[in-house]
Amino acid sequence: MIKSILPLRAVELGYIANARTLLDGISLTINRGTFTVVLGPNGAGKSLLLRLLHGMLEPSTGTISWANGSSADRRRRQAMVFQRPVHLRRSVEANIVFALGALGIPRKDRSGLVQLALERAGLTAARRVHARLLSVGEQQRLSVARALAAEPDILFLDEPTASLDPVSVHRIETLLIEANARGTAIVLVTHDVSQARRVGQKIVFLHDGRINGQGPAPSFLDNPNSDVARAYLAGKIIV
Amino acid sequence: MVREFREKPYMHDLNAAILLAAQLIYTGDADLLEIIGLSIGVSLTAVLASCVIGMLLGAAIAVLKFRGRGAVTILLNSLMGLPPVVVGLGVYLLLSRAGPLGVFGLLYTPTAMIIAQTILVMPIVAALTRQVVEDFYAEYDEQLRSLGVRGRRLVTTLLWDARYSLITVALAGFGRAIAEVGAVMIVGGNIDHLTRVMTTAIALETSKGNLALALALGIILVGVSLLVNGAVASLGRRFGRSRYD
Ligand SMILES: Nc1ncnc2c1ncn2[C@@H]1O[C@H](COP(=O)(O)OP(=O)(O)O)[C@@H](O)[C@H]1O
Ligand SMILES: [Mg+2]
16 A cells, blocks of 8 residues: 555646636645635636546646645545436446446456445446436446545535435535545535535635635634635625 | 329229238248348448447447547548448459459458448448537536546447437448448349348339239338337337436
8 A cells, every 4th residue: 555645735726728727836745634615606716626626637837736646646546526426337236346447446446346336336236227217316426436435535515416406415514424424535616615614624715716815614604814705705705 | 004004093003912921931942041040140241330339439429539520520421421332332342353352352342341341331330429428428428527537438438328219220220221222233243052141032023023922022121121220229128228218
Protein backbone atom coordinates (compact mmCIF):
# COMPACT_ATOMS: atom_id res chain seq x y z
CA MET A 1 0.00 0.00 0.00
CA ILE A 2 1.50 3.32 -1.02
CA LYS A 3 1.09 6.45 0.98
CA SER A 4 -1.93 8.64 0.29
CA ILE A 5 -1.69 10.62 -2.94
CA LEU A 6 -2.84 13.64 -0.91
CA PRO A 7 -2.40 16.48 -0.29
CA LEU A 8 -3.45 17.76 -3.67
CA ARG A 9 -2.13 21.19 -4.49
CA ALA A 10 -3.55 23.39 -7.23
CA VAL A 11 -1.61 26.55 -7.93
CA GLU A 12 -2.91 29.48 -9.97
CA LEU A 13 -5.15 27.33 -12.19
CA GLY A 14 -6.64 29.00 -15.20
CA TYR A 15 -8.80 27.72 -18.01
CA ILE A 16 -9.41 29.58 -21.23
CA ALA A 17 -11.72 28.33 -23.97
CA ASN A 18 -12.65 30.24 -27.11
CA ALA A 19 -10.87 33.31 -25.79
CA ARG A 20 -13.08 33.28 -22.68
CA THR A 21 -11.42 33.03 -19.30
CA LEU A 22 -13.55 30.46 -17.51
CA LEU A 23 -11.29 29.89 -14.51
CA ASP A 24 -8.63 32.23 -13.22
CA GLY A 25 -6.04 32.16 -10.45
CA ILE A 26 -7.45 29.21 -8.52
CA SER A 27 -5.15 28.05 -5.73
CA LEU A 28 -6.35 25.34 -3.44
CA THR A 29 -5.04 22.55 -1.24
CA ILE A 30 -6.96 19.38 -0.40
CA ASN A 31 -5.60 17.55 2.62
CA ARG A 32 -6.15 13.96 3.64
CA GLY A 33 -9.51 13.13 5.16
CA THR A 34 -11.04 16.58 4.67
CA PHE A 35 -14.53 17.45 3.44
CA THR A 36 -14.50 20.43 1.09
CA VAL A 37 -17.62 21.94 -0.44
CA VAL A 38 -17.24 24.03 -3.58
CA LEU A 39 -20.21 26.36 -3.55
CA GLY A 40 -21.33 28.82 -6.18
CA PRO A 41 -24.03 29.83 -8.62
CA ASN A 42 -24.62 28.15 -11.98
CA GLY A 43 -21.93 28.93 -14.50
CA ALA A 44 -19.35 29.83 -11.85
CA GLY A 45 -17.00 27.16 -13.18
CA LYS A 46 -17.51 24.53 -10.48
CA SER A 47 -17.81 21.59 -12.85
CA LEU A 48 -14.86 22.82 -14.86
CA LEU A 49 -12.71 23.11 -11.73
CA LEU A 50 -13.60 19.57 -10.68
CA ARG A 51 -12.71 18.22 -14.14
CA LEU A 52 -9.33 19.92 -13.98
CA LEU A 53 -8.60 18.55 -10.51
CA HIS A 54 -9.67 15.04 -11.55
CA GLY A 55 -7.50 15.20 -14.65
CA MET A 56 -10.30 15.12 -17.21
CA LEU A 57 -9.04 18.37 -18.72
CA GLU A 58 -5.67 20.10 -18.85
CA PRO A 59 -5.51 23.54 -17.27
CA SER A 60 -4.46 26.40 -19.57
CA THR A 61 -2.27 27.86 -16.83
CA GLY A 62 -1.09 26.80 -13.40
CA THR A 63 -0.25 23.39 -11.99
CA ILE A 64 -1.89 20.53 -10.17
CA SER A 65 0.37 18.35 -8.05
CA TRP A 66 -0.15 15.30 -5.91
CA ALA A 67 2.04 14.39 -2.94
CA ASN A 68 2.72 10.76 -3.86
CA GLY A 69 2.30 8.02 -6.40
CA SER A 70 2.79 7.29 -10.07
CA SER A 71 0.20 8.49 -12.55
CA ALA A 72 -1.38 5.02 -12.45
CA ASP A 73 -1.62 5.23 -8.64
CA ARG A 74 -3.28 8.61 -8.94
CA ARG A 75 -5.89 7.27 -11.34
CA ARG A 76 -6.55 4.37 -9.00
CA ARG A 77 -6.71 6.38 -5.80
CA GLN A 78 -9.14 9.06 -6.91
CA ALA A 79 -12.70 8.83 -8.17
CA MET A 80 -15.40 11.11 -9.48
CA VAL A 81 -19.19 11.06 -9.44
CA PHE A 82 -20.66 12.99 -12.32
CA GLN A 83 -23.83 15.03 -12.24
CA ARG A 84 -25.66 12.54 -14.44
CA PRO A 85 -25.08 8.89 -13.54
CA VAL A 86 -23.66 6.81 -16.40
CA HIS A 87 -23.88 3.06 -15.89
CA LEU A 88 -22.90 0.25 -18.17
CA ARG A 89 -25.70 -1.86 -19.59
CA ARG A 90 -25.31 -4.65 -17.08
CA SER A 91 -26.31 -5.47 -13.52
CA VAL A 92 -25.69 -3.28 -10.48
CA GLU A 93 -23.09 -5.74 -9.24
CA ALA A 94 -21.38 -6.07 -12.63
CA ASN A 95 -20.99 -2.30 -12.79
CA ILE A 96 -18.98 -2.26 -9.58
CA VAL A 97 -16.97 -5.32 -10.61
CA PHE A 98 -16.15 -3.58 -13.89
CA ALA A 99 -14.93 -0.46 -12.11
CA LEU A 100 -12.70 -2.48 -9.79
CA GLY A 101 -11.28 -4.37 -12.76
CA ALA A 102 -10.61 -1.16 -14.65
CA LEU A 103 -8.81 0.25 -11.61
CA GLY A 104 -6.58 -2.83 -11.54
CA ILE A 105 -7.87 -4.31 -8.29
CA PRO A 106 -6.79 -7.99 -8.19
CA ARG A 107 -9.56 -10.42 -9.11
CA LYS A 108 -9.51 -12.19 -5.75
CA ASP A 109 -10.20 -8.95 -3.85
CA ARG A 110 -13.09 -7.82 -6.01
CA SER A 111 -16.04 -9.81 -4.67
CA GLY A 112 -15.37 -8.78 -1.09
CA LEU A 113 -15.15 -5.12 -2.06
CA VAL A 114 -18.29 -5.37 -4.19
CA GLN A 115 -20.24 -6.90 -1.33
CA LEU A 116 -19.11 -4.19 1.05
CA ALA A 117 -19.92 -1.43 -1.41
CA LEU A 118 -23.40 -2.84 -2.04
CA GLU A 119 -24.12 -3.18 1.65
CA ARG A 120 -23.00 0.34 2.47
CA ALA A 121 -25.14 1.78 -0.32
CA GLY A 122 -28.14 -0.36 0.61
CA LEU A 123 -28.14 -1.97 -2.83
CA THR A 124 -27.52 -5.59 -1.85
CA ALA A 125 -31.09 -6.64 -2.68
CA ALA A 126 -30.81 -4.95 -6.09
CA ARG A 127 -27.43 -6.46 -6.97
CA ARG A 128 -28.72 -8.49 -9.92
CA VAL A 129 -31.00 -5.76 -11.26
CA HIS A 130 -30.01 -4.10 -14.52
CA ALA A 131 -28.39 -0.82 -13.48
CA ARG A 132 -30.53 1.22 -15.86
CA LEU A 133 -33.74 -0.08 -14.28
CA LEU A 134 -32.90 1.55 -10.95
CA SER A 135 -34.63 4.76 -9.91
CA VAL A 136 -32.65 7.95 -10.42
CA GLY A 137 -31.86 8.10 -6.71
CA GLU A 138 -30.64 4.50 -6.67
CA GLN A 139 -28.61 5.07 -9.81
CA GLN A 140 -26.80 7.97 -8.19
CA ARG A 141 -26.28 5.86 -5.06
CA LEU A 142 -24.74 3.20 -7.30
CA SER A 143 -22.45 5.86 -8.78
CA VAL A 144 -21.27 6.76 -5.30
CA ALA A 145 -20.93 3.10 -4.29
CA ARG A 146 -18.90 2.37 -7.43
CA ALA A 147 -16.67 5.38 -6.86
CA LEU A 148 -16.05 4.41 -3.24
CA ALA A 149 -15.66 0.65 -3.81
CA ALA A 150 -11.88 0.78 -4.14
CA GLU A 151 -11.55 3.04 -1.06
CA PRO A 152 -10.04 6.04 -2.89
CA ASP A 153 -7.97 8.67 -1.15
CA ILE A 154 -10.16 11.37 -2.66
CA LEU A 155 -13.62 11.50 -4.20
CA PHE A 156 -14.88 14.36 -6.37
CA LEU A 157 -18.63 14.81 -6.77
CA ASP A 158 -20.33 17.20 -9.18
CA GLU A 159 -23.77 18.13 -7.82
CA PRO A 160 -24.62 14.46 -7.22
CA THR A 161 -27.97 15.24 -5.58
CA ALA A 162 -29.14 18.08 -7.81
CA SER A 163 -32.27 16.33 -9.07
CA LEU A 164 -33.06 13.97 -6.19
CA ASP A 165 -35.80 13.86 -3.56
CA PRO A 166 -34.90 14.63 0.09
CA VAL A 167 -34.67 10.98 1.18
CA SER A 168 -32.26 10.11 -1.64
CA VAL A 169 -30.26 13.25 -0.86
CA HIS A 170 -30.01 12.23 2.76
CA ARG A 171 -28.84 8.70 1.92
CA ILE A 172 -26.11 10.00 -0.35
CA GLU A 173 -24.96 12.57 2.17
CA THR A 174 -24.77 9.80 4.77
CA LEU A 175 -22.64 7.67 2.41
CA LEU A 176 -20.27 10.59 1.93
CA ILE A 177 -19.99 11.38 5.63
CA GLU A 178 -19.27 7.71 6.40
CA ALA A 179 -16.63 7.47 3.68
CA ASN A 180 -15.08 10.67 4.96
CA ALA A 181 -14.96 9.19 8.46
CA ARG A 182 -13.07 6.19 7.01
CA GLY A 183 -10.47 8.57 5.64
CA THR A 184 -11.53 9.48 2.10
CA ALA A 185 -11.18 13.18 1.33
CA ILE A 186 -14.35 14.54 -0.29
CA VAL A 187 -14.66 17.45 -2.67
CA LEU A 188 -18.34 18.12 -3.25
CA VAL A 189 -19.62 20.67 -5.72
CA THR A 190 -23.05 22.06 -4.99
CA HIS A 191 -25.14 25.17 -5.43
CA ASP A 192 -27.25 24.16 -2.41
CA VAL A 193 -26.34 26.24 0.65
CA SER A 194 -28.19 24.01 3.10
CA GLN A 195 -26.32 20.95 1.80
CA ALA A 196 -23.03 22.80 2.30
CA ARG A 197 -24.11 23.50 5.85
CA ARG A 198 -25.05 19.86 6.49
CA VAL A 199 -21.87 18.17 5.26
CA GLY A 200 -19.07 20.69 4.70
CA GLN A 201 -16.01 21.20 6.84
CA LYS A 202 -14.47 23.74 4.53
CA ILE A 203 -16.24 25.95 2.02
CA VAL A 204 -14.71 27.30 -1.19
CA PHE A 205 -16.98 29.90 -2.77
CA LEU A 206 -16.56 30.14 -6.52
CA HIS A 207 -17.92 33.01 -8.54
CA ASP A 208 -17.25 33.92 -12.15
CA GLY A 209 -14.29 31.55 -12.40
CA ARG A 210 -12.52 32.83 -9.29
CA ILE A 211 -12.38 31.83 -5.66
CA ASN A 212 -14.35 34.59 -4.04
CA GLY A 213 -13.98 33.56 -0.44
CA GLN A 214 -13.27 30.47 1.61
CA GLY A 215 -13.14 29.29 5.18
CA PRO A 216 -14.21 26.67 7.70
CA ALA A 217 -17.83 25.75 7.11
CA PRO A 218 -19.90 27.07 9.99
CA SER A 219 -18.13 30.38 10.40
CA PHE A 220 -17.86 31.05 6.65
CA LEU A 221 -21.52 30.25 6.10
CA ASP A 222 -22.59 32.41 9.03
CA ASN A 223 -20.24 35.22 8.29
CA PRO A 224 -18.76 35.06 4.79
CA ASN A 225 -15.66 37.10 4.07
CA SER A 226 -16.86 38.41 0.71
CA ASP A 227 -19.78 40.55 -0.40
CA VAL A 228 -20.79 38.28 -3.28
CA ALA A 229 -20.75 35.23 -1.03
CA ARG A 230 -22.81 37.09 1.56
CA ALA A 231 -25.42 37.98 -1.05
CA TYR A 232 -25.47 34.42 -2.41
CA LEU A 233 -25.82 32.89 1.05
CA ALA A 234 -28.62 35.33 1.86
CA GLY A 235 -30.46 33.86 -1.13
CA LYS A 236 -30.05 36.87 -3.36
CA ILE A 237 -29.66 36.36 -7.08
CA ILE A 238 -26.16 37.38 -8.05
CA VAL A 239 -24.88 37.99 -11.53
CA MET B 1 -47.23 -13.96 -76.91
CA VAL B 2 -48.47 -10.69 -75.61
CA ARG B 3 -52.06 -11.88 -75.79
CA GLU B 4 -51.23 -15.07 -74.01
CA PHE B 5 -49.59 -13.06 -71.26
CA ARG B 6 -52.75 -10.96 -70.85
CA GLU B 7 -54.91 -14.02 -70.75
CA LYS B 8 -52.77 -15.45 -67.98
CA PRO B 9 -53.03 -12.84 -65.28
CA TYR B 10 -50.32 -12.49 -62.64
CA MET B 11 -52.62 -14.00 -60.05
CA HIS B 12 -52.35 -17.29 -61.78
CA ASP B 13 -48.55 -17.29 -61.52
CA LEU B 14 -48.70 -16.20 -57.91
CA ASN B 15 -51.12 -18.94 -56.93
CA ALA B 16 -49.11 -21.52 -58.78
CA ALA B 17 -45.94 -20.24 -57.17
CA ILE B 18 -47.33 -20.43 -53.65
CA LEU B 19 -48.54 -23.95 -54.31
CA LEU B 20 -45.20 -24.92 -55.79
CA ALA B 21 -43.29 -23.37 -52.89
CA ALA B 22 -45.43 -25.27 -50.39
CA GLN B 23 -44.93 -28.46 -52.36
CA LEU B 24 -41.15 -28.02 -52.61
CA ILE B 25 -40.88 -27.45 -48.88
CA TYR B 26 -43.35 -30.19 -47.97
CA THR B 27 -41.60 -32.84 -50.05
CA GLY B 28 -38.23 -31.65 -48.83
CA ASP B 29 -36.91 -31.36 -52.38
CA ALA B 30 -33.25 -32.33 -52.20
CA ASP B 31 -32.02 -29.81 -54.77
CA LEU B 32 -33.89 -27.04 -53.02
CA LEU B 33 -32.47 -27.94 -49.62
CA GLU B 34 -28.98 -27.97 -51.07
CA ILE B 35 -29.46 -24.52 -52.55
CA ILE B 36 -30.92 -23.12 -49.33
CA GLY B 37 -28.11 -24.68 -47.32
CA LEU B 38 -25.42 -23.17 -49.53
CA SER B 39 -27.12 -19.75 -49.52
CA ILE B 40 -27.26 -19.64 -45.76
CA GLY B 41 -23.81 -21.17 -45.35
CA VAL B 42 -22.09 -18.73 -47.68
CA SER B 43 -23.89 -15.63 -46.40
CA LEU B 44 -23.58 -16.55 -42.73
CA THR B 45 -19.84 -17.17 -43.09
CA ALA B 46 -19.42 -13.90 -44.96
CA VAL B 47 -21.36 -12.02 -42.27
CA LEU B 48 -19.34 -13.65 -39.51
CA ALA B 49 -16.08 -12.64 -41.18
CA SER B 50 -17.50 -9.15 -41.81
CA CYS B 51 -18.46 -8.79 -38.15
CA VAL B 52 -15.04 -9.80 -36.85
CA ILE B 53 -13.25 -7.36 -39.18
CA GLY B 54 -15.92 -4.68 -39.49
CA MET B 55 -16.85 -4.32 -35.85
CA LEU B 56 -13.26 -4.00 -34.71
CA LEU B 57 -12.53 -1.57 -37.53
CA GLY B 58 -15.68 0.46 -36.86
CA ALA B 59 -15.03 0.61 -33.13
CA ALA B 60 -11.40 1.58 -33.68
CA ILE B 61 -12.41 4.45 -35.96
CA ALA B 62 -15.01 5.53 -33.39
CA VAL B 63 -12.56 5.83 -30.49
CA LEU B 64 -9.29 6.76 -32.17
CA LYS B 65 -8.46 10.32 -32.96
CA PHE B 66 -6.36 10.55 -36.10
CA ARG B 67 -5.92 12.81 -39.07
CA GLY B 68 -8.27 11.99 -41.91
CA ARG B 69 -10.85 10.41 -39.64
CA GLY B 70 -13.63 12.35 -41.34
CA ALA B 71 -12.47 11.21 -44.77
CA VAL B 72 -12.27 7.58 -43.67
CA THR B 73 -15.81 7.82 -42.30
CA ILE B 74 -17.13 9.26 -45.56
CA LEU B 75 -15.31 6.59 -47.55
CA LEU B 76 -16.71 3.83 -45.35
CA ASN B 77 -20.22 5.22 -45.58
CA SER B 78 -20.06 5.34 -49.36
CA LEU B 79 -18.69 1.79 -49.54
CA MET B 80 -22.00 0.68 -48.00
CA GLY B 81 -23.50 1.21 -51.43
CA LEU B 82 -20.97 -0.87 -53.39
CA PRO B 83 -22.75 -2.49 -56.34
CA PRO B 84 -22.53 -6.29 -56.00
CA VAL B 85 -21.61 -6.79 -59.66
CA VAL B 86 -18.66 -4.45 -59.28
CA VAL B 87 -17.44 -6.35 -56.23
CA GLY B 88 -18.01 -9.59 -58.15
CA LEU B 89 -15.98 -8.32 -61.06
CA GLY B 90 -13.16 -7.19 -58.80
CA VAL B 91 -12.98 -10.52 -57.01
CA TYR B 92 -13.25 -12.31 -60.37
CA LEU B 93 -10.18 -10.45 -61.64
CA LEU B 94 -8.30 -11.27 -58.44
CA LEU B 95 -9.15 -14.96 -58.47
CA SER B 96 -9.14 -15.76 -62.18
CA ARG B 97 -6.29 -17.91 -63.47
CA ALA B 98 -4.34 -14.89 -64.68
CA GLY B 99 -5.11 -12.84 -61.57
CA PRO B 100 -2.80 -12.29 -58.59
CA LEU B 101 -4.60 -14.92 -56.50
CA GLY B 102 -5.24 -17.23 -59.43
CA VAL B 103 -2.87 -19.96 -58.18
CA PHE B 104 -5.32 -20.87 -55.42
CA GLY B 105 -7.94 -21.92 -57.97
CA LEU B 106 -10.77 -20.41 -55.99
CA LEU B 107 -12.88 -19.05 -58.82
CA TYR B 108 -16.29 -20.76 -59.09
CA THR B 109 -16.11 -22.13 -55.56
CA PRO B 110 -18.16 -21.28 -52.46
CA THR B 111 -14.98 -19.76 -50.98
CA ALA B 112 -14.92 -17.19 -53.79
CA MET B 113 -18.55 -16.36 -53.01
CA ILE B 114 -17.74 -15.91 -49.34
CA ILE B 115 -14.85 -13.60 -50.20
CA ALA B 116 -17.04 -11.49 -52.49
CA GLN B 117 -19.88 -11.21 -49.98
CA THR B 118 -17.45 -10.36 -47.19
CA ILE B 119 -16.09 -7.47 -49.26
CA LEU B 120 -19.66 -6.41 -49.92
CA VAL B 121 -20.88 -6.63 -46.31
CA MET B 122 -17.81 -5.65 -44.28
CA PRO B 123 -18.11 -1.91 -45.06
CA ILE B 124 -21.76 -1.97 -44.01
CA VAL B 125 -20.91 -3.58 -40.69
CA ALA B 126 -17.94 -1.25 -40.15
CA ALA B 127 -19.83 1.93 -41.03
CA LEU B 128 -22.88 1.12 -38.89
CA THR B 129 -20.68 -0.06 -36.01
CA ARG B 130 -18.70 3.18 -36.20
CA GLN B 131 -21.90 5.17 -35.78
CA VAL B 132 -23.30 2.99 -32.98
CA VAL B 133 -20.05 2.85 -31.01
CA GLU B 134 -19.46 6.57 -31.43
CA ASP B 135 -22.84 7.30 -29.83
CA PHE B 136 -22.06 4.98 -26.92
CA TYR B 137 -18.61 6.51 -26.57
CA ALA B 138 -20.05 10.01 -26.33
CA GLU B 139 -22.19 8.85 -23.43
CA TYR B 140 -19.50 6.80 -21.64
CA ASP B 141 -16.36 8.82 -22.40
CA GLU B 142 -15.90 10.75 -19.16
CA GLN B 143 -17.00 7.93 -16.88
CA LEU B 144 -14.66 5.46 -18.55
CA ARG B 145 -11.76 7.88 -18.58
CA SER B 146 -12.37 8.53 -14.90
CA LEU B 147 -12.02 4.79 -14.30
CA GLY B 148 -8.84 4.68 -16.37
CA VAL B 149 -10.35 2.55 -19.14
CA ARG B 150 -8.30 2.81 -22.31
CA GLY B 151 -7.15 0.88 -25.37
CA ARG B 152 -8.43 -2.63 -25.85
CA ARG B 153 -10.62 -2.59 -22.75
CA LEU B 154 -12.29 0.58 -24.03
CA VAL B 155 -13.11 -1.01 -27.39
CA THR B 156 -14.36 -4.29 -25.93
CA THR B 157 -16.44 -2.48 -23.31
CA LEU B 158 -18.14 -0.30 -25.92
CA LEU B 159 -18.75 -3.24 -28.27
CA TRP B 160 -20.19 -5.34 -25.46
CA ASP B 161 -22.49 -2.59 -24.23
CA ALA B 162 -23.66 -1.90 -27.77
CA ARG B 163 -24.31 -5.60 -28.36
CA TYR B 164 -28.04 -5.33 -29.04
CA SER B 165 -27.60 -2.55 -31.56
CA LEU B 166 -24.77 -4.53 -33.14
CA ILE B 167 -26.99 -7.58 -33.59
CA THR B 168 -29.20 -5.38 -35.74
CA VAL B 169 -26.09 -4.31 -37.65
CA ALA B 170 -25.18 -7.95 -38.27
CA LEU B 171 -28.74 -8.64 -39.47
CA ALA B 172 -28.54 -5.74 -41.89
CA GLY B 173 -25.34 -7.31 -43.23
CA PHE B 174 -26.97 -10.72 -43.50
CA GLY B 175 -29.93 -9.24 -45.35
CA ARG B 176 -27.61 -7.65 -47.86
CA ALA B 177 -25.58 -10.85 -48.34
CA ILE B 178 -28.43 -13.33 -48.70
CA ALA B 179 -30.29 -11.08 -51.13
CA GLU B 180 -27.53 -10.10 -53.53
CA VAL B 181 -27.12 -11.90 -56.83
CA GLY B 182 -24.52 -9.97 -58.82
CA ALA B 183 -21.41 -10.95 -56.88
CA VAL B 184 -22.16 -14.63 -56.33
CA MET B 185 -23.22 -15.00 -59.94
CA ILE B 186 -19.93 -13.67 -61.29
CA VAL B 187 -17.51 -15.41 -58.93
CA GLY B 188 -19.61 -18.53 -58.29
CA GLY B 189 -20.94 -19.11 -61.76
CA ASN B 190 -24.26 -20.65 -60.64
CA ILE B 191 -22.95 -24.19 -61.10
CA ASP B 192 -25.54 -26.82 -60.21
CA HIS B 193 -24.69 -28.75 -57.03
CA LEU B 194 -21.62 -26.59 -56.49
CA THR B 195 -22.22 -22.84 -56.38
CA ARG B 196 -25.93 -22.46 -57.04
CA VAL B 197 -27.64 -20.36 -54.39
CA MET B 198 -31.19 -19.08 -54.09
CA THR B 199 -30.70 -15.78 -55.86
CA THR B 200 -28.77 -17.24 -58.80
CA ALA B 201 -31.33 -20.04 -59.08
CA ILE B 202 -34.10 -17.45 -59.22
CA ALA B 203 -32.26 -15.52 -61.92
CA LEU B 204 -31.76 -18.73 -63.92
CA GLU B 205 -35.35 -19.94 -63.64
CA THR B 206 -36.64 -16.50 -64.58
CA SER B 207 -34.47 -16.43 -67.69
CA LYS B 208 -35.70 -19.90 -68.62
CA GLY B 209 -39.27 -18.69 -68.31
CA ASN B 210 -40.12 -20.87 -65.29
CA LEU B 211 -41.77 -17.96 -63.56
CA ALA B 212 -43.74 -20.03 -61.09
CA LEU B 213 -40.62 -21.88 -59.92
CA ALA B 214 -38.66 -18.61 -59.76
CA LEU B 215 -41.40 -17.01 -57.74
CA ALA B 216 -41.64 -20.04 -55.46
CA LEU B 217 -37.90 -19.78 -54.78
CA GLY B 218 -38.35 -16.06 -54.12
CA ILE B 219 -41.05 -16.75 -51.57
CA ILE B 220 -38.82 -19.32 -49.86
CA LEU B 221 -35.91 -16.84 -49.83
CA VAL B 222 -38.05 -14.23 -48.09
CA GLY B 223 -39.20 -16.93 -45.68
CA VAL B 224 -35.60 -17.87 -44.86
CA SER B 225 -34.80 -14.22 -44.18
CA LEU B 226 -37.81 -13.95 -41.89
CA LEU B 227 -36.81 -17.11 -40.05
CA VAL B 228 -33.26 -15.90 -39.44
CA ASN B 229 -34.47 -12.51 -38.18
CA GLY B 230 -37.11 -14.14 -36.01
CA ALA B 231 -34.59 -16.54 -34.50
CA VAL B 232 -32.21 -13.71 -33.64
CA ALA B 233 -35.02 -11.63 -32.15
CA SER B 234 -36.19 -14.46 -29.91
CA LEU B 235 -32.61 -15.21 -28.84
CA GLY B 236 -32.22 -11.54 -28.00
CA ARG B 237 -35.36 -11.63 -25.87
CA ARG B 238 -34.21 -14.75 -24.07
CA PHE B 239 -30.91 -13.09 -23.19
CA GLY B 240 -32.53 -10.08 -21.67
CA ARG B 241 -32.86 -7.41 -24.29
CA SER B 242 -35.48 -5.00 -23.04
CA ARG B 243 -36.68 -1.44 -23.07
CA TYR B 244 -33.86 0.12 -21.07
CA ASP B 245 -31.35 -0.56 -23.80
N1 LIG C 1 -14.98 22.30 -21.91
C1 LIG C 1 -15.49 23.55 -22.01
N2 LIG C 1 -15.21 24.31 -23.08
C2 LIG C 1 -15.70 25.55 -23.19
N3 LIG C 1 -16.48 26.12 -22.28
C3 LIG C 1 -16.82 25.43 -21.19
C4 LIG C 1 -16.34 24.10 -20.98
N4 LIG C 1 -16.84 23.65 -19.83
C5 LIG C 1 -17.56 24.66 -19.31
N5 LIG C 1 -17.56 25.73 -20.12
C6 LIG C 1 -18.19 27.04 -19.82
O1 LIG C 1 -17.65 27.46 -18.59
C7 LIG C 1 -18.62 28.08 -17.78
C8 LIG C 1 -18.67 27.41 -16.43
O2 LIG C 1 -19.25 26.14 -16.60
P1 LIG C 1 -19.42 25.10 -15.41
O3 LIG C 1 -18.09 24.76 -14.87
O4 LIG C 1 -20.22 23.96 -15.96
O5 LIG C 1 -20.26 25.91 -14.34
P2 LIG C 1 -20.99 25.37 -13.04
O6 LIG C 1 -20.68 23.93 -12.90
O7 LIG C 1 -20.43 26.19 -11.91
O8 LIG C 1 -22.44 25.64 -13.23
C9 LIG C 1 -19.92 28.03 -18.55
O9 LIG C 1 -20.11 29.28 -19.16
C10 LIG C 1 -19.69 26.95 -19.58
O10 LIG C 1 -20.40 27.24 -20.75
MG1 LIG D 1 -21.91 22.24 -13.04
